[in-house]
Amino acid sequence: MNKQALPHYKRLYEDLRKQIVDGVYKEGDLLPSENDLCSLYGVTRPTVRQALSALVSDGFIRKHQGKGSIVHKLPKGIGILSIAGTTSALGARNIKSELLEKPTVENWPDPFMFHLGEHERTSGCVKLRRIRYFSGAPIFYDINYLPNINLGRFTSRSFENRSLFDILRVHYGIEIIGGEQKLRAILSDKELSDYLRIDQDRPVLHLERRFDTSRPGYSIYSSIYCNTADQAVYGIF
Amino acid sequence: MNKQALPHYKRLYEDLRKQIVDGVYKEGDLLPSENDLCSLYGVTRPTVRQALSALVSDGFIRKHQGKGSIVHKLPKGIGILSIAGTTSALGARNIKSELLEKPTVENWPDPFMFHLGEHERTSGCVKLRRIRYFSGAPIFYDINYLPNINLGRFTSRSFENRSLFDILRVHYGIEIIGGEQKLRAILSDKELSDYLRIDQDRPVLHLERRFDTSRPGYSIYSSIYCNTADQAVYGIF
DNA sequence: GAGTGGTCTAGACCACGCA
DNA sequence: GCGTGGTCTAGACCACTCT
Structure with missing residues (x-):
């Protein structure tokens, strides 16, 4: 598996990040659930979570237990x-x-x-x-x-x-x-x-x-x- | 499992962090390998890696593939x-x-x-x-x-x-x-x-x-x- | 070649938020 | 009660570093 140079979690990270920056997901929107992302991208939950962790630490999303991953407002400065x-x-x-x-x-x-x-x-x-x-x-x-x-x-x-x-x-x-x-x-x-x-x-x-x-x-x-x-x-x- | 309030990865994080701050591991030292930490703390690798990730992002260690986790110098300012x-x-x-x-x-x-x-x-x-x-x-x-x-x-x-x-x-x-x-x-x-x-x-x-x-x-x-x-x-x- | 970290799978159980 | 994210297990294969 992984015939591409990019690891799965990084590909997912870049994909979601681009969609947030491009406005596909707007501030306050809920991202698809972790399980949905699993099926969408054909990976397992730890892989999805690794991608989402990176988005959290880069400030693009906030996670709330029981609710989901919420898109953060984009930095203006x-x-x-x-x-x-x-x-x-x-x-x-x-x-x-x-x-x-x-x-x-x-x-x-x-x-x-x-x-x-x-x-x-x-x-x-x-x-x-x-x-x-x-x-x-x-x-x-x-x-x-x-x-x-x-x-x-x-x-x-x-x-x-x-x-x-x-x-x-x-x-x-x-x-x-x-x-x-x-x-x-x-x-x-x-x-x-x-x-x-x-x-x-x-x-x-x-x-x-x-x-x-x-x-x-x-x-x-x-x-x-x-x-x-x-x-x-x-x-x- | 996990009868304590603290999750395993957090316990391991705190433990290693304390040992670095206290000087048990000094700058440049290699931490035990991920597999060693697994046996030492009775957890699996993803759990160990979660703890080490936190130490990396907090600047306490650097990881090098093929070598190990190296203790970073402590911030002075x-x-x-x-x-x-x-x-x-x-x-x-x-x-x-x-x-x-x-x-x-x-x-x-x-x-x-x-x-x-x-x-x-x-x-x-x-x-x-x-x-x-x-x-x-x-x-x-x-x-x-x-x-x-x-x-x-x-x-x-x-x-x-x-x-x-x-x-x-x-x-x-x-x-x-x-x-x-x-x-x-x-x-x-x-x-x-x-x-x-x-x-x-x-x-x-x-x-x-x-x-x-x-x-x-x-x-x-x-x-x-x-x-x-x-x-x-x-x-x- | 042996050991290290990097990536990934396929499940599991729990705590939390909401209807 | 159901779906969400939070935590965790027990494996696997790969790429890299050192000897």
């Missing part, structure tokens, strides 16, 4: 605090990304925001700076660091219309499986104010993140500055 | 972005909580940071203001709103040495099962500066959170101001 999805990211609909320069190969900054493994540190890193626009306004300025290990001709790829994570997944088979983040409120300096088109000394959210991947010992790091004056950053838990 | 735990919260070891006044029963602020259900809105709310100290310094100032539904003599309870969530769990059987949060960087005003003992116009993290509970239609709301000058706020995902 910028979903950046959680990964929210096995494959694709949420809230990326209105985000446009602009690369500040071609990615460069450098040594790691010292000190660095997270502890680096020996292999990572000696390999150097690919540095990639972006500004991301949300509904036309510059909201994020971020600096991304990738260990320079088996990345081939990474620096010459185009980034304009694709997410960084998508490229890693499609071209290198690297999936994000978790991570860690540190948050601070800071004041914008001259450079940051220019990037985000705000006055100096405005409060800005600073996130330092480590993304762990399916490749053992390989993590990606991001330092993200976010203008939250007009738009809060949103997360679920 | 203030873990507030995720709930991180089926029963108790993490990072609460050095936190001391101080109530600013006796909880009061009031009408909900209008407008409110989240949408309220009809039942919640007409019942009024219990308001509870705290300052929380981390290693002796005031780090959080938070305002909590609880719908005033079946809370009995809640306002007269003592809060000094117990977490708000603990009280709800023990006295009312209310468990936190998820939620939503909005983040912003703001500047401290006069009142906030006094509470957090900082200068005015300093950057401060503002979190607005909704905690969903096991009681249907019953959510708890918090507005939290956090001084991140000396201490980042930490989360996993």
